[in-house]
Structure formats: structure tokens, C-alpha cells
Amino acid sequence: xxxKPHQNLAIIGHVDxxxxxxxxxxxxxxxxxxxHVIEQHREEAEEKGKGGFExxxxxxxxxxxxxxxxxxxxxHQEFDTDxxxxxxxxxxxxxxxxxxxxxxxSQADNAVLVVAADDGVAPQTRxxxxxxxxxxxxxxxxxxxxxxxxxxxxxxxxxxVSEVEDLLNQVRFATDDTTFVPISAFEGDNVAETSENTDxxxxxxxxxxxxxxxxxEPPTDAPLRLPIQDVxxxxxxxxxxxxxxxxxxxxxxDNVSFQxxxxxxxxxxxxxxxxxxxxxxxxxxxxxxxRGIGKDDIRRGDVCGPADDPPSVAETFQAQVVVMxxxxxxxxxxxxxxxxxxxxxxxxxxxxxxxxxxxxxxxAEENPDFIKSGDAAVVTVRPQKPLSIEPSxxxxxxxxxxxxxxxxxxxxxxxxxxxxx
Numbered sequence: 258x259x260x261k262p263h264q265n266l267a268i269i270g271h272v273d274x275x276x277x278x279x280x281x282x283x284x285x286x287x288x289x290x291x292x293h294v295i296e297q298h299r300e301e302a303e304e305k306g307k308g309g310f311e312x313x314x315x316x317x318x319x320x321x322x323x324x325x326x327x328x329x330x331x332x333h334q335e336f337d338t339d340x341x342x343x344x345x346x347x348x349x350x351x352x353x354x355x356x357x358x359x360x361x362x363s364q365a366d367n368a369v370l371v372v373a374a375d376d377g378v379a380p381q382t383r384x385x386x387x388x389x390x391x392x393x394x395x396x397x398x399x400x401x402x403x404x405x406x407x408x409x410x411x412x413x414x415x416x417x418v419s420e421v422e423d424l425l426n427q428v429r430f431a432t433d434d435t436t437f438v439p440i441s442a443f444e445g446d447n448v449a450e451t452s453e454n455t456d457x458x459x460x461x462x463x464x465x466x467x468x469x470x471x472x473x474e475p476p477t478d479a480p481l482r483l484p485i486q487d488v489x490x491x492x493x494x495x496x497x498x499x500x501x502x503x504x505x506x507x508x509x510x511d512n513v514s515f516q517x518x519x520x521x522x523x524x525x526x527x528x529x530x531x532x533x534x535x536x537x538x539x540x541x542x543x544x545x546x547x548r549g550i551g552k553d554d555i556r557r558g559d560v561c562g563p564a565d566d567p568p569s570v571a572e573t574f575q576a577q578v579v580v581m582x583x584x585x586x587x588x589x590x591x592x593x594x595x596x597x598x599x600x601x602x603x604x605x606x607x608x609x610x611x612x613x614x615x616x617x618x619x620x621a622e623e624n625p626d627f628i629k630s631g632d633a634a635v636v637t638v639r640p641q642k643p644l645s646i647e648p649s650x651x652x653x654x655x656x657x658x659x660x661x662x663x664x665x666x667x668x669x670x671x672x673x674x675x676x677x678x
Contacts, residue, residue, distance in 0.1 A: 261342040262472050263540050267365035268345060269389060271379035274371045275402040279442035280334065280345055286449035286464065289336040340468040344542075366473040366540070367396045369463070370421070373403045374413050374439070378420045384666060387428050387581055395473075397425070398436045398466045405441040409454040414439045436466045476539050481505030481513070482568060482647070482655050483561040484598035488552055489544070494526065496552045498561065499544045500599065503654035505563075508536045512564040513547060515555045517643030521564050522549040539654075558600030560645040560655065568645040568655070571638075572678035573607065578660065578670030579633045586627035592641065593662035598655055603641040611635040635673065648672050 268276045284290040334345045368389050372382055389397065399421055407413035418437050425432045438447055439455050440463055446452035448463045461469065485500045498515075507513075507527055514521035527537050527545045537543040560568040580587060592605040612622040613633040628634045649656025649671040660668040 261337065261340065264341045264343050264367060264470060264473060265365045265540055266343050266345050266467070267368040267389070267394065268371060269368050269385040270371035271373070271376070271381040271385075274373040274376065274379070274382075275442045276371045279369070279371055279400060279402060279440070279448070282442045282445060282448050283345070283463070284334055284336050286445070287336040287338060289334070338464055338468050341470070341472075343467065365394055367398070367470050368394045369398045369400055369467075371400045371402050371442075372417055372421060373406075374401050374417055375403055375406045377417050378424055382421075383424060384581065386424055386430065387579070387669060389430075396434050396470055397430065398438065398463065398470075400438055400440045400442070400463055402440050402442050404439045404446060404455065405444050409439070409446070409452075411455075411457040414455075414458075436461065436469070438463050438466055473540070476504040476652075476654065477506055479504035479652055480566045481507055481511075481562050482652055483507060483543075484600070484655070485515070485555060485557055485559045485561065486599050487557055488555055490552050491544075494546050496550050496554075497528075497544045497546050498550075498555055498559075499542070500561070501542045502537050502539050503598070504539055504652055506536055506538055507543065507545065507561075513561050514564045514567040515550070515559045515561050516568040516645040517570040518555045518559050520550055520554045521567075522547040524548075558598075558602070558644075560598065569647055569675045570643050570645050570678050571640055571675045573637055573639045574646060574648075574675045575610070575635060575637050575673045576658070576670045577613065577633065577635050577673055578668045580628055580630050580668045581666060582630050583667045584663075586629045587668075588627045593660050593667065595638070595640070595644070595658050595660055597644065597646050597658035600644055600646075602644045604644070605639045605641065606636050607639050608637045609634055610637060636670075643678070646672055646675060648674050 268280055270276050285295055336343050336345070370386060372378060401414050401417045404414065422432050425435060438460060439458055440447045442448065446454050447458070451462055482504045483500050483502050485498045487499045489497045489499060491497050507524065509524055509527055511524045512521065513524055525546045525548050527534050527543055529537060529541055529543045562568040587606065589606060589608050592603055595602055595604045609625055609628055611620050611634060612625045612628060613619070613635065614621045647655040656672040658670055659666050
């Protein structure tokens with residue numbers, strides 16, 4: 258473990274805009290992946306007729322992904338810069354992987370949005386930016402990638418920059434803090450070193466921009482909230498839930514409660530990166546063992562918190578949502594799947610309480626009959642099975658969600674208040 262401050266970094270953007278190649282390049286340039294490994298990948302890529310995929314292979318190390326040339330799982334990779342120790346959350350760009358993207362982005366402090374210079378803002382660029390905004394990512398660095406394909410022309414770069422700025426303004430992302438860098442992840446331009454190919458650009462390289470990110474203030478004084486991603490049985494230890502500490506601190510010896518499964522016990526061991534540690538703080542991905550908890554007592558989507566201040570379980574909750582895309586209209590009674598932290602639960606929209614003007618945030622209409630794409634609204638929601646969720650004003654890390662139906666993200670939102678069961 259590094260003694261530098263830690264950041265979780267999401268790499269987001271449209272499919273084939275070069276996210277995996279950029280990640281491979283970052284790992285290579287920071288010495289996290291040795292040269293010979295890249296060489297090995299290069300040979301393998303060429304044998305498979307996928308020349309040029311060698312950097313992407315660093316991340317996409319699942320055989321199936323190599324065959325298809327797409328990213329499926331969220332791979333975790335670490336690298337160090339002068340200022341930070343980063344964990345990359347590589348977020349898949351394909352539509353069917355947006356589900357992973359949602360759990361991925363919710364684990365990140367900041368993000369690099371990759372937009373290809375030859376392609377500009379594509380449908381998923383919008384979706385990812387929107388999700389990043391709703392899921393609380395603070396700062397975006399925009400890598401305008403594939404500059405080599407547009408002959409490093411400043412005009413192509415500027416065109417993409419203005420498209421992206423329009424998009425950021427639409428979702429009310431503060432564009433003043435946004436850094437744009439023209440890069441070629443494949444050739445390495447402006448990733449670690451300033452490129453002669455873009456002599457018209459006098460801004461920072463991508464690694465310099467990452468060093469300039471503000472340090473995340475860890476929410477250590479909030480109560481412990483640790484959404485469970487998976488539950489394993491490990492011989493010699495027993496049941497080991499795995500997840501990322503979102504808020505608070507998990508200490509060995511703590512009495513904890515898992516909600517909504519409503520079981521609890523004493524934390525016996527906490528393990529991070531295969532070593533036992535006395536405690537875990539926000540941002541740490543951990544496995545831990547709790548006395549008396551069996552594999553069937555808890556499941557993915559449960560949230561672990563202190564036994565004396567357990568995570569809220571919603572009977573209903575009120576939320577502000579923004580509809581990104583829906584083929585028709587959404588009315589009361591609609592029951593899509595809500596993705597909140599690691600949980601996926603079908604929830605019914607019981608009532609549409611207010612329609613909000615998305616550009617100003619003012620109430621436009623009380624109790625509208627329906628909402629449609631582009632609308633923002635306050636709604637009351639009833640989960641179809643127990644769901645642990647928190648008001649975003651109190652614990653923002655557990656207060657946001659995405660709504661999916663028909664294989665796509667149709668809306669995203671944040672919890673205003675929880676009516677506990």
C-alpha cells in the first residue's frame with residue numbers, strides 16, 4: 258500500500274473511444290506494467306489479428322474480452338503518480354454493461370472522460386457524463402483521444418471541446434474545473450510527456466492533470482456504510498463479505514449489522530489486498546469476516562453499518578430523478594429496476610409529486626400526470642423488496658441510484674428522504 262493519498266478514478270466514455278488502451282498506457286507510463294508484458298500482449302494481439310490492442314489487453318485480461326475486443330468486467334488496477342496512489346475503475350462502455358458502469362462510477366472520486374477526436378460526443382458519452390454527475394463524481398478530466406487519427410489538428414480538438422462543454426452545461430457540471438487534454442493513448446501523446454505533435458497546446462499532460470486533482474476528503478466521520486458486492490466462503494476463515502467502505506470506519510472488534518437482511522455480529526478480521534489490517538476507511542476495498550454470519554445470511558446489495566446505527570431500510574422514499582431516455586411516458590405505477598450502490602431492486606413509482614425545470618431546479622408543475630425523456634421530477638418510490646438506501650443529504654455515497662428498463666438506463670436520481678419500514 259502506498260503512503261500517498263488514494264483516489265479512485267473512473268475511466269468513462271463511449272465504446273471504442275479508447276478507454277482500455279488509455280488505461281493500459283497509464284499503467285505502462287507509470288511503471289505499473291513492465292515493458293515485457295506489453296510486448297507479450299503485442300505479439301498475442303497481432304496473432305489474433307487485433308494489432309493495436311496491446312495496451313487494452315493489460316486491462317481486458319479475461320479471455321472472452323480478448324476474443325471480442327470489448328470490456329466486460331470492471332477491472333481494478335493500481336498506479337502511482339507523484340501526488341496520488343490511484344485505483345482505476347475501468348468502466349465498460351457497451352450498453353449491456355452500463356449496469357457495471359453504475360456500480361463502477363459510484364466507486365470513483367473523479368473521472369477521466371475519453372472522447373475520440375474523430376467521433377466526438379456519442380450517445381454513451383452523454384449517458385456516462387450524466388451518470389457521473391448524478392452519482393456524485395466531482396471533477397472530470399476530458400481526454401480528447403485518437404488525435405493521431407485527425408492528424409493532430411487543433412480545429413478537430415476545439416470542435417470536440419465545444420461539444421463536450423455543451424454537454425457538461427446541459428447536466429450542470431461545473432465546466433470551470435474541467436481540464437481538457439488532446440491525447441493519443443495508442444501513440445502516447447500528452448499522456449506522460451508533452452507531445453511535439455500538438456505544439457498548439459500549452460496545457461498539462463494527462464498525468465499532470467491527475468496530479469492536480471483535489472484530494473478527496475474521506476467521509477470518516479459519517480457512520481459506517483459498506484455495500485456488499487459479493488459473499489465468499491474461504492476455507493480456514495469462513496464467510497467473507499467483500500465490498501468498498503463508502504463512509505465511516507470498519508474496525509476489527511466492531512459490532513455490525515447487515516441491512517436489509519437484518520443479521521449482525523462482531524467483526525473478527527478485515528483484509529485488504531490479501532493482508533490483514535486492523536481497520537478500513539472510505540475508499541478501501543475489503544473482505545471481512547463476521548462472527549456467526551453464514552454465507553446464506555447476507556447477499557450482494559446488503560449494506561453493513563454499526564449495530565447501534567444500522568443502515569436505513571426504505572418502506573418508501575422520495576427522490577429527485579432525471580429521465581434520460583424512455584420510449585413513451587412514465588406514469589405512477591411504473592416498476593423498473595433501481596440500481597443503488599450494489600443493490601438491484603424492482604421499485605414502483607407510486608406518485609409523481611412535482612415536475613422540475615432541469616435547467617433552473619424550480620418546480621414547474623405539481624402532481625403532473627406523467628414525465629418523459631428530458632424531464633426532471635420529484636417522485637415517491639416503493640421498493641418491491643427490502644432496499645437499504647440513505648438520503649443523499651445525509652450520506653450522499655448511498656443516496657444515488659440509476660433506473661434501468663429494457664436494457665438501458667432510463668433515468669438517474671438521488672434520494673431526498675427515506676420513510677423507514
